[in-house]
Amino acid sequence: MKRLILTSAVFLCLNGLSFAAVDWESKGMQMVGEIVANPSAFFYDFQQDLEATTPLPPGKSFGIQTGLFPTTIPMTYLNMSGKYRLHAEGRLAPGVPQVDLIGGYWDMLAAKMATKDSKTIDSAKFGGYYMGAIVSSSVSPKIRTFWGYKHSVLAAKLKFKPGEEVDLMGTKVGSFDSGFKDDFLMAGIETPKGINKFWSMQLNYGLKTQTFSTKLSWYGKVFELGINIYPEGVLVFHPVWNMHLNF
Amino acid sequence: MKTSVWYIKKFFTVLVLVAFTLTPLSSTLSAAVAEDSKIFTPYFDMTLMEAAFMPSAGNIFSGGNINTQVGLLTKITKKDSLFGLYNFNYSGPAFQPQDSKQFTDRDMSHGFNFEYRRNLNERFRVRPGLSLMTDYSRTGANEAWKNGLYNMNSVGGQLAVDYSFDFEKNGFITATIITRKIKFPNYTDLLREFQTAGNTSETSGGLQDQSLTQFSLRPNWNGFFGGFTYTLQNYKNQEVVDNSGVYGGSKQKDTNVALDAGFRQTLWIFELSPMVSYTMHRSNQNFVRYKFLGATSANLALGNSDVTFVDKNYDYNEMTLSVPMDLNITGKWAIGGSMNITRRTYTARGARDTDNNYTSSKQKNLMSTLTGSIRKRMNDVATMRLFYSLMVASSNNKFEKYMPYNYTGNTVGVAYQLSY
Numbered sequence: 001m002k003r004l005i006l007t008s009a010v011f012l013c014l015n016g017l018s019f020a021a022v023d024w025e026s027k028g029m030q031m032v033g034e035i036v037a038n039p040s041a042f043f044y045d046f047q048q049d050l051e052a053t054t055p056l057p058p059g060k061s062f063g064i065q066t067g068l069f070p071t072t073i074p075m076t077y078l079n080m081s082g083k084y085r086l087h088a089e090g091r092l093a094p095g096v097p098q099v100d101l102i103g104g105y106w107d108m109l110a111a112k113m114a115t116k117d118s119k120t121i122d123s124a125k126f127g128g129y130y131m132g133a134i135v136s137s138s139v140s141p142k143i144r145t146f147w148g149y150k151h152s153v154l155a156a157k158l159k160f161k162p163g164e165e166v167d168l169m170g171t172k173v174g175s176f177d178s179g180f181k182d183d184f185l186m187a188g189i190e191t192p193k194g195i196n197k198f199w200s201m202q203l204n205y206g207l208k209t210q211t212f213s214t215k216l217s218w219y220g221k222v223f224e225l226g227i228n229i230y231p232e233g234v235l236v237f238h239p240v241w242n243m244h245l246n247f
Numbered sequence: 248m249k250t251s252v253w254y255i256k257k258f259f260t261v262l263v264l265v266a267f268t269l270t271p272l273s274s275t276l277s278a279a280v281a282e283d284s285k286i287f288t289p290y291f292d293m294t295l296m297e298a299a300f301m302p303s304a305g306n307i308f309s310g311g312n313i314n315t316q317v318g319l320l321t322k323i324t325k326k327d328s329l330f331g332l333y334n335f336n337y338s339g340p341a342f343q344p345q346d347s348k349q350f351t352d353r354d355m356s357h358g359f360n361f362e363y364r365r366n367l368n369e370r371f372r373v374r375p376g377l378s379l380m381t382d383y384s385r386t387g388a389n390e391a392w393k394n395g396l397y398n399m400n401s402v403g404g405q406l407a408v409d410y411s412f413d414f415e416k417n418g419f420i421t422a423t424i425i426t427r428k429i430k431f432p433n434y435t436d437l438l439r440e441f442q443t444a445g446n447t448s449e450t451s452g453g454l455q456d457q458s459l460t461q462f463s464l465r466p467n468w469n470g471f472f473g474g475f476t477y478t479l480q481n482y483k484n485q486e487v488v489d490n491s492g493v494y495g496g497s498k499q500k501d502t503n504v505a506l507d508a509g510f511r512q513t514l515w516i517f518e519l520s521p522m523v524s525y526t527m528h529r530s531n532q533n534f535v536r537y538k539f540l541g542a543t544s545a546n547l548a549l550g551n552s553d554v555t556f557v558d559k560n561y562d563y564n565e566m567t568l569s570v571p572m573d574l575n576i577t578g579k580w581a582i583g584g585s586m587n588i589t590r591r592t593y594t595a596r597g598a599r600d601t602d603n604n605y606t607s608s609k610q611k612n613l614m615s616t617l618t619g620s621i622r623k624r625m626n627d628v629a630t631m632r633l634f635y636s637l638m639v640a641s642s643n644n645k646f647e648k649y650m651p652y653n654y655t656g657n658t659v660g661v662a663y664q665l666s667y
Contacts, residue, residue, distance in 0.1 A: 023306050026306060027306060027307065034389075037389075139289050139291075139667060140667070142626070142627065142628070143291075143628060143667050145289060145291055145317075145667070187315060187317055189291050189293060189628075189665050189667060191626055191628055191629060191665070192626075193625070193626070199625060199626075199629060201293050201295065201629075201663060201665045203293065203313065203315045203335060205335065210355070210383070210392045210393075212313070212335075212337065212355075214293075214295050214313055216295070216663060229295065229297050229311065229313075231297070231310070231311045231313065231337060231339045231353075232339075232353070236297065236309050236311070237297065
């Protein structure tokens with residue numbers, strides 16, 4: 001109730017203030033322009049949503065993960081990720097960090113279906129994979145920092161049949177063939193929120209393309225909720241829902 | 248005509264970039280408090296802010312800020328330690344003070360600081376250090392990061408001395424001297440290139456390249472702090488434009504003198520951290536305003552002629568006041584309020600009317616921001632804040648063809664912080 005009152009108070013304060021009219025059409029044109037200018041960057045942001053870039057919980061030796069939203073639904077990214085623990089923290093010697101291998105693959109179902117049934121699309125291929133490693137170390141009973149590397153690859157190809165080009169806000173688009181490939185460094189921090197519940201925050205930075213993102217995640221035994229933020233992306237906020245099982 | 252914007256941009260870019268250069272140093276100091284008997288002490292601080300901005304004129308836009316600092320303090324002996332810090336900073340589109348950046352400008356920087364710490368005795372400590380930084384800038388045109396006109400690389404050193412005078416109340420004074428060599432590899436004078444199309448000589452020529460020296464003295468005691476900072480910027484190639492409208496022989500030299508004071512205190516359920524600062528910026532650089540490309544004038548001293556010479560165009564005095572307060576209503580939840588005021592008065596530059604004519608009154612800019620927020624402390628190391636800000640920018644400068652001076656803005660955003 002207290003939460004509701006506080007939130008209401010903030011929005012009531014806003015109510016009396018005058019805002020400039022938002023030109024949504026202009027905003028939409030700008031966003032479409034950004035997608036057309038660099039489609040692979042747009043689709044790669046969704047790949048980052050499904051990438052499993054947090055360390056395995058202490059005591060677990062492997063895990064599987066699949067992205068539910070916004071990857072499988074609505075983007076039809078069928079995907080599977082895995083994690084494998086190479087070394088448990090402190091096993092070889094006190095202070096030696098945990099080391100996990102990570103990786104995953106996705107394929108866009110809509111692209112396959114469109115190619116098969118469409119009268120306008122000649123060919124389409126949207127897919128990608130990633131692989132890497134995460135090193136994690138407890139710095140206090142409540143804090144674990146993690147560091148990682150991942151190699152991410154994406155292919156985004158689409159070709160319309162002759163005469164069936166799409167008109168995007170006045171621009172004829174016949175095809176695009178773009179890819180994305182980069183090596184990322186990751187740094188993050190994890191803190192428990194309850195029994196078998198964690199909260200983490202991480203930064204991913206692409207060395208070649210200088211693509212960067214931050215991931216805020218809340219995860220338990222089965223589900224992970226998150227807000228991924230792509231400050232330079234078309235859609236800055238991605239609410240994320242992933243499912244994982246760790247053994 | 249457009250040169251005014253370029254000069255303003257390049258000047259403020261330098262200031263902002265220098266601020267980024269210095270940011271890790273203060274963090275280094277704060278991290279020093281966490282020293283204990285361990286050999287390795289990690290330091291991690293990550294803040295993230297994302298917001299929607301609604302200006303009174305123009306369309307809605309989103310922007311944010313990411314700051315990540317990771318460091319490691321290594322205790323070599325009882326008296327000697329090493330501290331390494333990496334700082335990633337991204338500043339996205341946002342409302343900006345007048346005469347600084349466009350709303351759509353973004354900056355991204357990578358900073359590395361290495362510091363050796365030696366305790367001379369119980370009270371004195373010296374901290375020589377090395378700093379490297381790369382900064383990328385990007386405009387609304389979405390050029391690649393590596394092509395930014397104001398991209399910058401800097402390298403330099405520091406020597407800091409800490410003197411503790413009150414162990415019980417954490418009282419200490421820090422004297423620091425830093426030097427930087429700053430280079431802008433992509434910078435070019437676009438107007439010069441345009442005006443002299445057949446010119447084969449190098450017009451980029453490192454016009455922004457400069458050396459920076461800064462001295463600061465900062466006392467701290469029981470949550471109260473203050474400081475005096477003197478900064479000198481010597482431009483390597485940029486010449487000063489004289490009153491005939493051409494570049495003379497002397498090189499540009501800027502100085503900044505800043506005084507600041509504030510405190511961080513908790514009184515009952517109130518958390519207060521007000522701060523006030525006063526800055527005096529002086530430059531030997533002048534300015535020539537062209538109303539249009541190819542404009543000429545017989546008398547450069549007239550404010551309403553097509554070409555006007557403005558002596559000491561960049562000299563100003565600026566006062567900033569920031570009064571943030573949090574009211575802890577429960578152990579987890581707090582209501583916050585904040586007032587920020589930035590007032591800049593140019594000592595020689597006249598304000599311009601809507602037709603780009605200089606008036607007799609000196610230019611004054613004022614930016615006031617009122618913020619209301621709700622903060623949730625998620626645990627010992629993490630907080631989340633939902634905020635709303637109303638910003639009012641006003642100025643007696645009415646020429647707003649390139650930069651807005653008079654507008655209001657609404658901001659709604661969310662911020663997270665995780666710090667260890």
